[in-house]
Amino acid sequence: MKNDLGTQAQLTLEVSKPRRRSLNTLLQHHSVPMLMLLPFMLLFVVFMVYPVLKSLYLSFTDYNAVRDPTFIGIQNYREILADPRFYKALQNTTIYTFASVILTNIIGLGLAMAFGSQRVLDQILRGIFFLPAVAGGIAIATVWKWILSSEDYGLLNTIIGWFGVESISWLGTPKFAVPVLIMYTVWNGLGYSMILFVSNLRSIGNELYEAAAIDGASPMQRFVAITVPLLRPTFIYTTVTGIIGAFQVFSEPYIFFADVHNVGGILDSGLTVVTYLFEKGFYRFQMGEASAVAWILFAICFVLTLINLRVQRANESVQ
Amino acid sequence: MKLKTLTAVLALSLSAAQAEKLTIWLVGDNANMATIVQPAADLYKAKHKDVTFEIRTIPWSDAYTKYLAAIASRTGPDIITGGLSFGISLGEQGGLINLSQKYPAFAAQVRKVAQKGVMNSITATDGTLYAVPFDLTVQLMYYRTDVLQQAGIKGAPKTWADYTKAVEKLRASGKKGAMIQWGNAGWLSYFPYLYQAGGQLYDDKCTKAVINSPEGVTALRYFADFYTKYKSPTDGWPDLEAGLASGDYPIGITGNWSLGSLPVAQPKIDGKWKAAKLPAGPTGKSTAFIGGSVMGVMSYTKVPDLAVDFMKFLYTGPAVKAMINSANKVGTLWIPARTDMASQLNLPADRKSALIAQLKDAEGPANCKGWEESGDAVQKAIQAVIFNGTDPKDALDAAAATMNRNLKK
Numbered sequence: 001m002k003n004d005l006g007t008q009a010q011l012t013l014e015v016s017k018p019r020r021r022s023l024n025t026l027l028q029h030h031s032v033p034m035l036m037l038l039p040f041m042l043l044f045v046v047f048m049v050y051p052v053l054k055s056l057y058l059s060f061t062d063y064n065a066v067r068d069p070t071f072i073g074i075q076n077y078r079e080i081l082a083d084p085r086f087y088k089a090l091q092n093t094t095i096y097t098f099a100s101v102i103l104t105n106i107i108g109l110g111l112a113m114a115f116g117s118q119r120v121l122d123q124i125l126r127g128i129f130f131l132p133a134v135a136g137g138i139a140i141a142t143v144w145k146w147i148l149s150s151e152d153y154g155l156l157n158t159i160i161g162w163f164g165v166e167s168i169s170w171l172g173t174p175k176f177a178v179p180v181l182i183m184y185t186v187w188n189g190l191g192y193s194m195i196l197f198v199s200n201l202r203s204i205g206n207e208l209y210e211a212a213a214i215d216g217a218s219p220m221q222r223f224v225a226i227t228v229p230l231l232r233p234t235f236i237y238t239t240v241t242g243i244i245g246a247f248q249v250f251s252e253p254y255i256f257f258a259d260v261h262n263v264g265g266i267l268d269s270g271l272t273v274v275t276y277l278f279e280k281g282f283y284r285f286q287m288g289e290a291s292a293v294a295w296i297l298f299a300i301c302f303v304l305t306l307i308n309l310r311v312q313r314a315n316e317s318v319q
Numbered sequence: 320m321k322l323k324t325l326t327a328v329l330a331l332s333l334s335a336a337q338a339e340k341l342t343i344w345l346v347g348d349n350a351n352m353a354t355i356v357q358p359a360a361d362l363y364k365a366k367h368k369d370v371t372f373e374i375r376t377i378p379w380s381d382a383y384t385k386y387l388a389a390i391a392s393r394t395g396p397d398i399i400t401g402g403l404s405f406g407i408s409l410g411e412q413g414g415l416i417n418l419s420q421k422y423p424a425f426a427a428q429v430r431k432v433a434q435k436g437v438m439n440s441i442t443a444t445d446g447t448l449y450a451v452p453f454d455l456t457v458q459l460m461y462y463r464t465d466v467l468q469q470a471g472i473k474g475a476p477k478t479w480a481d482y483t484k485a486v487e488k489l490r491a492s493g494k495k496g497a498m499i500q501w502g503n504a505g506w507l508s509y510f511p512y513l514y515q516a517g518g519q520l521y522d523d524k525c526t527k528a529v530i531n532s533p534e535g536v537t538a539l540r541y542f543a544d545f546y547t548k549y550k551s552p553t554d555g556w557p558d559l560e561a562g563l564a565s566g567d568y569p570i571g572i573t574g575n576w577s578l579g580s581l582p583v584a585q586p587k588i589d590g591k592w593k594a595a596k597l598p599a600g601p602t603g604k605s606t607a608f609i610g611g612s613v614m615g616v617m618s619y620t621k622v623p624d625l626a627v628d629f630m631k632f633l634y635t636g637p638a639v640k641a642m643i644n645s646a647n648k649v650g651t652l653w654i655p656a657r658t659d660m661a662s663q664l665n666l667p668a669d670r671k672s673a674l675i676a677q678l679k680d681a682e683g684p685a686n687c688k689g690w691e692e693s694g695d696a697v698q699k700a701i702q703a704v705i706f707n708g709t710d711p712k713d714a715l716d717a718a719a720a721t722m723n724r725n726l727k728k
Binding site: 064065066067085149150151153169171172173174257258259262265266267268282284285 | 383388391409414502505552554557562691698707
């Protein structure tokens with residue numbers, strides 16, 4: 001027994017020794033990279049983890065940024081979920097998200113297929129289509145505000161005026177608010193999705209198309225049976241990032257529709273979830289409610305991403 | 320020698336200890352605000368050599384957030400300027416010194432000379448004053464004299480009836496009609512019509528909303544016609560100056576800023592446009608909306624007496640004159656809170672008299688509890704009438720219900 005126990009103890013010692021050694025080795029070998037990572041980790045904790053957790057706490061408080069926050073449980077969530085303006089913002093954002101993501105994918109893929117070759121003209125055209133993605137942001141949205149002006153100096157109205165069409169108040173008519181946002185976002189984002197599709201299309205071997213052509217598959221059949229399934233990684237990426245990005249849209253609706261008293265435009269026709277959040281936080285100074293809106297938005301994005309990934313996985317297993 | 324050096328060092332350190340610094344944050348969308356106030360600060364400094372100034376302009380979009388951050392951290396400016404609602408809002412949160420309580424003489428002096436409509440807006444319902452008016456912005460009517468004449472309209476429309484008749488004549492002559500810029504299709508542009516018709520947002524004691532009174536309904540019917548019948552542009556901020564310049568919109572309403580910017584932005588119509596007070600409503604009043612900014616002292620300041628003394632100085636004739644002249648130099652029209660000093664403004668006589676007349680008949684936003692939260696409901700009611708054809712009485716009843724709920728919160 002003694003011997004056995006002694007053997008067992010020895011074994012334990014022998015097994016644990018390399019572990020300790022590996023930890024030491026790990027520290028010895030990786031101390032420099034760890035030290036180099038430290039500034040990032042510190043910044044990440046201070047400027048990302050802490051604010052996120054703090055906003056979660058604030059979402060359960062009554063807080064106006066001056067007085068100390070007071071814990072009020074789920075009251076902020078209750079008030080937001082009972083506010084018709086929140087549902088208007090959610091409705092606008094949902095329509096905007098699905099329309100812009102679908103159109104960006106379809107048009108981006110179409111452009112990738114039309115201008116995906118290495119010809120000089122195609123390369124130039126790809127550059128032109130990609131330009132809005134590079135130059136996007138507040139400056140471009142401001143230029144679009146001028147393009148969409150209802151007056152004769154508005155570029156779009158000038159152009160349609162050449163064809164005898166009367167000026168349209170693009171930014172001053174409620175029914176055009178969400179379509180205008182969709183149009184801008186698609187214009188802005190299709191170059192980016194086009195580039196992703198071009199790179200994915202290049203990775204599909206020609207032999208697959210040749211074999212299908214020999215088997216008598218028509219161009220449409222080849223597209224449906226080969227191109228679309230093999231583009232799935234890009235579709236997943238553009239859809240997931242597109243949905244998250246679209247639900248977080250802020251600067252465009254703010255520039256197009258906000259004025260000094262209202263962020264949503266006429267009858268809140270351009271109100272989105274984040275502009276609603278911004279209004280709560282920085283027009284009304286209800287920081288607790290604004291934090292609650294942020295967490296509701298997080299939950300929506302999280303659930304939509306999960307659904308998206310599940311659907312894609314289900315499709316894969318069927319195929 | 321050593322003794323001399325020691326004495327000099329001691330004297331220097333003593334004077335440094337006595338030196339006082341005033342940090343001032345001024346709200347504005349360009350750097351001009353700091354430039355406008357600097358000459359007044361220089362005048363003050365000439366009499367108070369030990370005072371130094373740090374004057375900074377804060378963009379409108381960031382101002383309230385920055386002020387909240389300053390209050391929360393108890394560091395930052397001693398004096399701030401901000402929107403009319405900032406005084407009560409920051410004051411009730413403990414961010415500004417209660418001027419009517421701590422400096423009653425100053426508050427009383429300001430009440431005597433400042434524009435009455437603005438004073439009503441910035442005084443809390445219990446009479447507390449946390450901030451005093453700093454400058455004013457008021458609505459005016461602008462019109463093209465030549466285009467109106469061509470359309471057979473003699474001079475500026477003086478009444479509601481004259482105004483709509485003018486718009487009809489202009490549209491009949493091929494022009495687009497009238498334009499509203501400031502607060503277009505919202506509560507702010509409806510506001511003057513409400514007052515001109517004899518209505519108000521709340522009763523005098525802020526006990527209930529009265530926007531849905533018969534006067535309010537009359538005003539909304541008249542106001543909505545501009546959009547439904549006369550097709551005024553509904554963009555958030557239509558370009559009135561370009562409309563005047565092209566002649567497409569030979570008449571329109573916006574803030575006094577165009578008195579300063581039109582001559583610079585549209586020199587080709589110089590001499591062809593005029594400004595006038597708004598057309599009078601059924602009551603005979605031409606009430607316009609008046610805005611502007613207020614100035615208050617942060618509650619954490621270490622130099623409250625100095626801050627109030629400087630604010631008092633800004634109300635003196637030489638300081639007001641210095642700021643008006645400084646604004647002129649940078650091509651801006653700066654209207655002092657003291658309307659009796661408006662005659663000092665560097666404007667052509669006819670434009671100045673229109674401005675002074677309008678300043679005498681102007682009201683600011685309500686000071687009643689919950690107005691900030693209720694503005695959306697009023698905006699929605701107005702837009703429901705214009706865009707969805709909702710009955711004005713029903714729409715205003717709905718707005719009044721929200722306003723009453725917010726009054727009780």
